[in-house]
Amino acid sequence: xxxxxxxxxxxxxxxxxxxxxxxxxxxxxGGTDLLALLKDRVLEPDEVVSLKGAKIDAKxxxxxxATTTLAELAADPWIKKHAPAVHVAADEAATPQIRNVATxxxxxxxxxxxxxxxxxxxxxxxxxxxxxxxxxxxxxxxxHAVFPHVACASxxxxxxxxxxxxxxxxxxxxxxxxxRALDAGLLYQDPAKGRxxxxxxxxxxxxxxxxxxxxxxxxxxxxxxxxxRESFDFSAVSVAAAVHIDGGKVIDAxxxxxxxxxxxxxxxxxxxxxxxxxxxxxxxxxxxxAAFADARPLSDNKYxxxxxxxxxxxxxxxxxxxR
Amino acid sequence: xxxxxxxxSRRDILRGAGAAAILGTALPASAKEAAAKAPAGLTRHGPGxxxxxxxxxxxxxxVMVEPRVTLLDALxxxxxxxxxxxxxxxxxxxxxxxxxxxxxxNSCTMLAIDAAGADVRTVEGLAQNGxxxxxxxxxxxxxxxxxxxxxxxxxxxxxxxxxxxxxxTLDEIKAGIAGNLCRxxxxxxxxxxVQEASR
Ligand SMILES: Cc1cc2nc3c(=O)[nH]c(=O)nc-3n(C[C@H](O)[C@H](O)[C@H](O)COP(=O)(O)OP(=O)(O)OC[C@H]3O[C@@H](n4cnc5c(N)ncnc54)[C@H](O)[C@@H]3O)c2cc1C
Ligand code: SF4
Ligand code: FES
Ligand code: FES
Numbered sequence: 001x002x003x004x005x006x007x008x009x010x011x012x013x014x015x016x017x018x019x020x021x022x023x024x025x026x027x028x029x030g031g032t033d034l035l036a037l038l039k040d041r042v043l044e045p046d047e048v049v050s051l052k053g054a055k056i057d058a059k060x061x062x063x064x065x066a067t068t069t070l071a072e073l074a075a076d077p078w079i080k081k082h083a084p085a086v087h088v089a090a091d092e093a094a095t096p097q098i099r100n101v102a103t104x105x106x107x108x109x110x111x112x113x114x115x116x117x118x119x120x121x122x123x124x125x126x127x128x129x130x131x132x133x134x135x136x137x138x139x140x141x142x143x144h145a146v147f148p149h150v151a152c153a154s155x156x157x158x159x160x161x162x163x164x165x166x167x168x169x170x171x172x173x174x175x176x177x178x179x180r181a182l183d184a185g186l187l188y189q190d191p192a193k194g195r196x197x198x199x200x201x202x203x204x205x206x207x208x209x210x211x212x213x214x215x216x217x218x219x220x221x222x223x224x225x226x227x228x229r230e231s232f233d234f235s236a237v238s239v240a241a242a243v244h245i246d247g248g249k250v251i252d253a254x255x256x257x258x259x260x261x262x263x264x265x266x267x268x269x270x271x272x273x274x275x276x277x278x279x280x281x282x283x284x285x286x287x288x289x290a291a292f293a294d295a296r297p298l299s300d301n302k303y304x305x306x307x308x309x310x311x312x313x314x315x316x317x318x319x320x321x322x323r
Numbered sequence: 324x325x326x327x328x329x330x331x332s333r334r335d336i337l338r339g340a341g342a343a344a345i346l347g348t349a350l351p352a353s354a355k356e357a358a359a360k361a362p363a364g365l366t367r368h369g370p371g372x373x374x375x376x377x378x379x380x381x382x383x384x385x386v387m388v389e390p391r392v393t394l395l396d397a398l399x400x401x402x403x404x405x406x407x408x409x410x411x412x413x414x415x416x417x418x419x420x421x422x423x424x425x426x427x428x429n430s431c432t433m434l435a436i437d438a439a440g441a442d443v444r445t446v447e448g449l450a451q452n453g454x455x456x457x458x459x460x461x462x463x464x465x466x467x468x469x470x471x472x473x474x475x476x477x478x479x480x481x482x483x484x485x486x487x488x489x490x491x492t493l494d495e496i497k498a499g500i501a502g503n504l505c506r507x508x509x510x511x512x513x514x515x516x517v518q519e520a521s522r
Binding site: 001002003004005006007008009010011013014015017018021030031032035036038039046048049050052071094095096097098100101230231232 | 361362363366389393413415417423428434437500504
């Protein structure tokens with residue numbers, strides 16, 4: 001690991017101001033993803049600004065400080081009751097040790113697990129190369145995207161991102177040029193050559209808080225995932241879903257797919273298949289088919305489409321039973 | 324990291340030999356860095372070695388480390404506590420598990436400087452007054468190890484579990500140690516040992 005100057009910050013705005021003025025700096029939450037990228041020299045910053053210890057005012061129910069650990073989030077009774085998808089996504093992520101250190105902000109901004117991205121001996125368009133090692137004939141891409149973008153077939157790794165998008169959470173970002181509040185679904189962008197970051201955050205821009213609304217949609221939400229091992233593994237496919245049912249009909253729905261594209265993907269066709277309809281076996285099946293209708297899996301990850309459809313059905317069936 | 328250790332001691336030797344003049348600086352690196360102005364609201368540490376004070380197994384400890392040094396490397400290479408093991412160095416096995424402020428963490432995946440001011444407990448600090456912790460005694464009793472490489476991390480996770488949940492069910496035991504891998508597959512004996520220790 002290249003050495004760096006390390007900074008602690010008293011607040012997130014102070015950290016954002018400092019980061020915006022530094023040339024080769026990176027923010028750090030718990031460091032559980034960052035340290036791996038530093039050890040592998042995927043990132044070689046001169047300065048690391050730690051947000052651990054930055055004071056954030058987040059005492060109101062439903063307001064999550066970006067530095068909240070996944071363990072703290074999983075133990076939050078308000079979240080468990082008002083946004084079950086977020087509770088489950090936090091509770092099932094990684095391992096107890098990682099959840100004790102990893103932060104919500106870091107989870108949302110973590111890098112893809114694409115092993116070619118993380119090993120500089122391989123070509124990676126995200127890192128600025130002309131080719132993508134995951135898209136060659138002999139590549140190992142069973143965990144990669146099934147909705148590939150032209151430049152990059154990576155899969156987005158975060159559990160929390162699909163869950164927070166499904167419950168229509170708002171992400172509050174701070175930057176010296178102006179703060180902004182975004183729907184969690186707008187935090188991510190398609191990959192581009194030479195851009196390692198998956199979020200739309202500007203250099204120096206940081207997430208300070210996330211707010212989860214107290215809404216019928218968020219209360220009727222769930223998160224389901226498939227992974228090869230019950231612990232340690234990242235999800236191979238995940239589905240976060242939320243519905244607002246009134247008068248026997250779905251009046252609002254959010255279905256978000258994780259680990260199938262370079263960013264968490266809202267399955268808008270599946271959502272539209274539900275709105276105005278009762279939630280029943282037939283509409284659930286239609287929504288599941290619609291969610292993956294545009295999938296174009298690679299040779300080794302067709303299983304994600306089969307399992308992903310099942311997960312959409314399982315998630316929606318769970319929501320049907322939920323009050 | 325062995326190479327970090329060598330690098331630091333070499334620098335110290337250079338400094339001792341009056342190498343400051345050769346390096347074109349009259350100040351030791353750390354003093355010069357501290358004088359570099361940090362942006363408003365930030366405090367700067369390093370990049371040279373900085374003092375990190377922690378509570379270690381109940382006693383105050385201080386170690387000089389560069390900001391990049393992990394808690395695991397500080398424990399093993401500077402503080403002579405080799406109980407926590409360096410296996411994957413990526414948070415993916417649990418062999419390096421220690422407690423920071425009473426919570427289990429992968430010490431390989433945390434910077435030592437992030438533990439500044441915290442209470443760190445390693446497997447060496449689990450036995451009290453020469454008496455093994457109930458989990459350690461139960462591991463011996465139930466032959467809950469084979470090669471033993473995962474054991475110190477396992478023991479720290481099991482002891483943390485019982486601290487928070489003195490009477491765990493089998494499923495709770497499995498969830499509690501879900502961050503520790505055993506390549507020898509001694510899980511069954513470990514579950515028995517934890518159940519015994521919880522009685
Ligand atoms: C063995 C293992 C298994 C895992 N399994 C899962 C899993 O199943 N599901 C899952 O979701 N994750 C999983 N993870 C990933 C883990 O959840 C992330 O590493 C963690 O959440 C990152 O949080 P952090 O605070 O440690 O971030 P850091 O490592 O500190 O930072 C990660 C990135 O986020 C940026 N960042 C941090 N905070 C902010 C902020 N407030 N604003 C803007 N940018 C910020 C940093 O600059 C950096 O680029 C796993 C990790 C490991 C090691
Ligand atoms: S899939 Fe994306 S991250 Fe992986 S090698 Fe290709 S361009 Fe890089
Ligand atoms: S060595 Fe730290 S988790 Fe494997
Ligand atoms: S006893 Fe050998 S790895 Fe667990």
